[in-house]
Amino acid sequence: xxxQTTKTxxxxxxxxxGLLVVMSILFALFVIDKTFILATISPEELEATxxxxxxxxxxxxxxxxxxxxxxxxxxxxxYTLVFVETIGFKKKTTMILLIVGYVVWVVALVxxxxxxxxxxxxxxxxxxx
Numbered sequence: 001x002x003x004q005t006t007k008t009x010x011x012x013x014x015x016x017x018g019l020l021v022v023m024s025i026l027f028a029l030f031v032i033d034k035t036f037i038l039a040t041i042s043p044e045e046l047e048a049t050x051x052x053x054x055x056x057x058x059x060x061x062x063x064x065x066x067x068x069x070x071x072x073x074x075x076x077x078x079y080t081l082v083f084v085e086t087i088g089f090k091k092k093t094t095m096i097l098l099i100v101g102y103v104v105w106v107v108a109l110v111x112x113x114x115x116x117x118x119x120x121x122x123x124x125x126x127x128x129x
Contacts, residue, residue, distance in 0.1 A: 003118070
């Protein structure tokens with residue numbers, strides 16, 4: 001792959017990373033909100049009609065979980081493609097950061113940004129002339 005394609009994949013990975021963070025926060029807020037709603041309902045009302053309250057919590061949890069899982073799979077595929085392309089870089093710092101980034105997400109972001117600022121040998125020569 002060309003360096004420009006790798007940089008494009010890195011940009012898309014960063015965007016998916018941000019979207020994953022936002023979706024995770026929204027998921028946590030949704031579950032907390034529905035839990036508080038369930039906690040404020042009287043036991044008699046919950047006993048009489050438990051299904052509407054539990055249904056919204058269950059459906060919402062399933063939908064958010066599927067969205068986060070799909071986003072995470074897309075992110076991992078693109079992240080792996082970027083990682084494979086960084087193996088060819090002369091400096092191995094970016095590759096090492098991307099390896100550690102599989103475990104620590106902040107390091108993954110740093111590795112993706114370093115992939116964006118990487119200059120190809122031909123680009124450097126063209127800029128100097």
